[in-house]
Amino acid sequence: DGHIISGRQYFGNVADPDSPASMKFPDGQKFGANGHLYVTVFGQGDVTVLGPDGQVTQRIKTEGKMPTNCVFGPPGSHRLYxxxxxxGTIEVFDVGTDGLPLYM
Known part of the structure; x- marks a missing residue:
């Protein structure tokens, strides 16, 4: 929602309030071409998707509780790895969008 916390702008919270209060934290993140932010949440066992407004739009469950990073597949694949x-696996999900192109 963009409010300020300790001099920093707050965008969103990926912690699932219904998930047990164990060690869980955001790790890898990538933007989709749809403007959503895909965040792996270590210890929570999901990729939490935040909309452009910072609100949770979806939680994509992983097989294990320790997802660490993510990357979009080739253009047109709509896959998130x-x-x-x-x-010790790499899981793949059809997320219905490509990744946001990266520029150097």
Whole structure:
């Protein structure tokens, strides 16, 4: 919602209030071409999707509780690849959008 906390602008909160209060924190993140932010939440076992307004729009559950990073697949694939540390796997999800192009 963009309010200020300790001199910093707050965008969104990925912590699931219905998830047990264990060690969980945001880790990897990527923007989709749809303007949504896809955030792996280590310890929570999901990729939390934030809309342009910072509100949670979706939680994509992973097999394990330790997703660490994510990357979008090739243009047109609409896939998000997620590294998952608990089982040492790379999971793939159809998210209905491509990643936001990166410029250098």
């Amino acid at each position: 997620v590294t998952e540390d608990e089982f």
